[in-house]
Amino acid sequence: MQVALNTHETEEELRRLLAALLASGLVATLVGAGLAALMARRAMRPMAEALAIQRRFIADASHELRTPLTLMSTRAQMLRRSAVAANEDPAGLDELITDANQLTEILEDLLLAADPRADGELETVELVGVAREIYARFTEYAAERSIVLKLGHVPAHALVRARAAALQRAATALLENALDHAESSVVIEVRHEAKRVLFEVLDDGPGLPVDAEQHLFERFASSRVHNRDSEPRSGRHYGLGLALVSEIAHRFDGGVYATCAPGGRGARIGVWLPATNTTERAAQ
Structure with missing residues (x-):
């Protein structure tokens, strides 16, 4: 079939x-x-x-x-x-x-x-010059608060690619933050670290609370708004200064950091930026 x-x-x-x-x-x-x-x-x-x-x-x-x-x-x-x-x-x-x-x-x-x-066009900025300039500008201001402002370790040159006005803003915000929390002294330093340039400010204030580094650079963060008298030194704090520092650093491919100062007293807060080739050769 x-x-x-x-x-x-x-x-x-x-x-x-x-x-x-x-x-x-x-x-x-x-x-x-x-x-x-x-x-x-x-x-x-x-x-x-x-x-x-x-x-x-x-x-x-x-x-x-x-x-x-x-x-x-x-x-x-x-x-x-x-x-x-x-x-x-x-x-x-x-x-x-x-x-x-x-x-x-x-x-x-x-x-x-x-x-x-x-x-905006970037320019070669001398961070040592920025440090010396804000030191000169704020020395008398710090003395009025009974705080000794010192210019600590600075190299001969520390060149970065950025905008001078922006770095002035960042340096000023770091210094104002330190002056608001210092007991008696504030130190400005510029250092080389590998292929980076560090601009940092150290104060001898109460230091940083536990885990403060995680949110210290956020907007409206206020974990360090009091001095030794438990009262703000200079009016109301909006918690914007360090946030602006972070934004400026990231604009120029850098970053920020915050740690307790050596000895556990005070804070070390700074910004790092990539060093230029000229700075790297000078550091070597």
């Missing part, structure tokens, strides 16, 4: 079923991708709006502050000319002009940091 069966219709049905499955799978994939993109966009919208508001605020504040700073610098220069003409010492006016120029540079750096499209 011989039986013959025509499978053409069955094969055609299978092909149509396979085509339908492929088409439905493709449509489902496209619909799922579209829904995922829409949900992700809706979820990111509040964060994007908050970031845009922050950038607008920084840009507006920097722009509005630029005019009074320019006027202040101009008036200080005019007063200096008058003092020189009257054979008077213009030292205080020179410092005022320097501070006004530094504030202007800080505003320019803030504008660059607020604009994600503007990377």
Whole structure:
């Protein structure tokens, strides 16, 4: 007995079923991708709006502050000319002009940091010069708080690729933090470590609480806001200084660190940046 069966219709049905499955799978994939993109966009919208508001605020504040700073610098220069003409010492006016120029540079750096499209050109910055400059600026300020400010170990050169105004901001924030918690002395140091340059500030205050290093550089962290009298030295603390230090360090491929000072008394807080080739050869 011989039986013959025509499978053409069955094969055609299978092909149509396979085509339908492929088409439905493709449509489902496209619909799922579209829904995922829409949900992700809706979820990111509040964060994007908050970031845009922050950038607008920084840009507006920097722009509005630029005019009074320019006027202040101009008036200080005019007063200096008058003092020189009257054979008077213009030292205080020179410092005022320097501070006004530094504030202007800080505003320019803030504008660059607020604009994600503007990377800004990096420059070779001498960290030893930054250390000596803030030491000179804050010596009298520290003395008014009965704190001895010292310039500790510094090498001959410590060059990094960054922006001078940004490093001035970071160094100032580190020093202000140390002065707020020091008992009697603060030391500024610059050191080489492998292919890195370290800028650090040591204070003899109460030190760091347990596990403080994990969140010390977060915004609004306030684990070290009290001095030996258990009261803030200089008004309200917002916990932004060290967070800004961390952001500046990471902008230039660096990092931050915080440990207890040698002997377990006080804190050692600093920032590290990659050393330039010139600095590496000088250190060797």
